[in-house]
Amino acid sequence: MQCPKCKELLTNSQLFGSLKADACTNCAGQWVDGDEYQQWRLAQTRATVDPMRVLRTNLTAYQVPAATDTKTGLCPVCQRILSRTRVSTEPFFYLEQCLSCNGVWFDQDEAAILQQLKLHDQIEILSSGSWQSQIRSAQMLLNEKEAVIEKLGIDIAQQVFELAEILTDQPNGDFAVAYLMRRFERDSPFMQQSQV
Numbered sequence: 001m002q003c004p005k006c007k008e009l010l011t012n013s014q015l016f017g018s019l020k021a022d023a024c025t026n027c028a029g030q031w032v033d034g035d036e037y038q039q040w041r042l043a044q045t046r047a048t049v050d051p052m053r054v055l056r057t058n059l060t061a062y063q064v065p066a067a068t069d070t071k072t073g074l075c076p077v078c079q080r081i082l083s084r085t086r087v088s089t090e091p092f093f094y095l096e097q098c099l100s101c102n103g104v105w106f107d108q109d110e111a112a113i114l115q116q117l118k119l120h121d122q123i124e125i126l127s128s129g130s131w132q133s134q135i136r137s138a139q140m141l142l143n144e145k146e147a148v149i150e151k152l153g154i155d156i157a158q159q160v161f162e163l164a165e166i167l168t169d170q171p172n173g174d175f176a177v178a179y180l181m182r183r184f185e186r187d188s189p190f191m192q193q194s195q196v
């Protein structure tokens, strides 16, 4: 079997302890057979994954994206173009899979990153619509947090985030949110007072 990225011959290898894989000694990528993956995956106890954690995981220990990540590859089994799924880490990378035989290609470090994110035994969720929308919401929340820090400074921002945490744990937290919203309405007595 040839490496989808650099055409070297793949050699027997293993991933995640017990999953049979074929590795490229040149680019350090790894190929996993679709049926092998499916069988192994069903034997795993899968963790609940948090999109926020995926976005905030520190990946400095890895080469992301791998040098070969931008290259489109052919399935080493059926020679079809591998389908690419964006993994929304910071920086992001693409996971490649053959839609015909379900084989998976991990460029260098991608398997280790997915393992750290606890996504390695549930890679099928990465391409699902619900996961993509969870990631988008989490990204929006992170952007909003950054905007609050930028506009108010870190000290006040920290207090706002702490208050948000406290209110999230309160069954009636929404009353406080309603109060704050009202407080900042243009025609509220509070705002008029401050303008006088």
Ligand SMILES: [Zn+2]
Residues within 6 Å of the ligand: 003, 004, 005, 006, 007, 008, 024, 025, 026, 027, 028, 029
């Ligand atoms: Zn290679």
Ligand SMILES: [Zn+2]
Residues within 6 Å of the ligand: 075, 076, 077, 078, 079, 080, 098, 099, 100, 101, 102, 103
């Ligand atoms: Zn294939």
